[in-house]
Amino acid sequence: MMNIHILSLFPEMFTGVFNSSILKKAQEKDEVEINVVNFRDFAGNKHHQVDDYPYGGGAGMVLKPEPIFNAVESLLTNPEQKRRIILLCPQGERFTQRKAEELAKEEELIFICGHYEGYDERIREHLVTDEISIGDFVLTGGELAAMTVVDSVVRLLPNVLGKAESHEQDSFSTGFLEHPHYTRPVEYRGYKVPDVLLSGNHAAIDRWRREQSLKRTLERRPELLETAELTEADRKALRMLKD
Secondary structure, eight states, X not given: OEEEEEEESOGGGGHHHHTSHHHHHHHHTTXXXXXXXXXXXXXXXXXXXXXEOOTTOOSSOEEOHHHHHHHHHHHOSSTTSOOEEEEEEEEEEEOOHHHHHHHTTOSEEEEEEOOSSEEOHHHHHHTOSEEEESSSSOOSSSHHHHHHHHHHHHTTSTXXXXXXXXXXXXXXXXXXXXXXXXXXXXXXXXXXXXXXXXXXXXXXXXXXXXXXXXXXXXXXXXXXXXXXXXXXXXXXXXXXXXX
């Protein structure tokens, strides 16, 4: 079972997300245990102050190191155990499906959600193992980013999704965007499901899905093709799509 700890000043923000849908089922199946910690409880001062003015002046407040270090250390029942301590921040590594797959192999993850202007640099330098950003924009705090990363990671754990292959064909898991999906009815308002999907020819269906995935990737995210593992059939299909 994976253990996930989240350090936040607003633990109530996680209640709805973590008690719904796949995340709720994953916890019920004992595939993951999620623990949200209010690191204000570890401030160690009378007023539970977790931030202060930055040395050298400037706008905004900076998170103090003591509450973060104290909260993380309270979770380390075995200091020798390998764990990932992840800082959510705009300066971090861009989060990708590959990163989610990497983190899904870990036994324990600790996420630190900041607020205010930023973190005391000693938190970055001497405590965390990873810094993650979910995009080139700024949020009020790290909570929404933590929810996004946790959701992406937990759905990859064994037995969480209905079928083991459910996530393997997701966009980005294959290196491409996912192919189109259709369901009943066969025709709706004059719009029909492609004939190949009704043919029962699984080889033809697989080929169509692969070609559609390549087409969608070429049109919407062509940069993904620069690093994707392409077969000779893929290259042939792309040449035809480009002509």
